[in-house]
Amino acid sequence: MEIMTRDFGRLEIAESDIIIFKSGLPGFENLEEFVLLPLGEESPFIVMQSVDNPDIAFVTVEPGNLIQNYEFEISDKTEKELEIKKVSDVLILNIITLKNEIKKSTANLSAPIVINIEDKLGKQVILDDSRYQVRYKIFAPVEEVAE
Secondary structure (H helix, E strand, C coil): CEEEECCCEEEECCHHHCEECCCCECCECCCCEEEEEECCCCCCEEEEEECCCCCCEEEEECHHHCCCCCCCCCCHHHHHHCCCCCHHHEEEEEEEECCCCHHHCEECCCCCEEEECCCCEEEECCCCCCCCCCCEECCCCCCCCCC
16 A cells, blocks of 8 residues: 655555554554654664654654663553563564754653554553653763873
8 A cells, every 4th residue: 555654755555564553642542553664774763654644753763772671561451452472572662752953852761662563553651660761862972082
């Protein structure tokens, strides 16, 4: 099927690549179908594009590209909703908020996107975990090296 996207123009996608968010996303409850589009071959960023609205796309990243030991528990209810059978079927993404000054961009670590990549079901989960920030700076300041 063909979709129009904000960042890539018109694209041909397979219906089998569509991820269903049964409740949409917070603030976008009416949008239930998304597709993951790599930003580039060497880029760690993935665009989560709405199938129904070309203007709605989220830049995301797998948390392992940002921090080590990013762990949280998924509730039994979420596990059932997403039909998760094994951990290897789960993809975790964090939404990036891009700023005009790119080095000020942040990742939302407190509300990850949890996707059952096998069954193409997704949900944004709001964590009750003070270890993870809503605005985690993804570009640490460069420290000057003393010569």
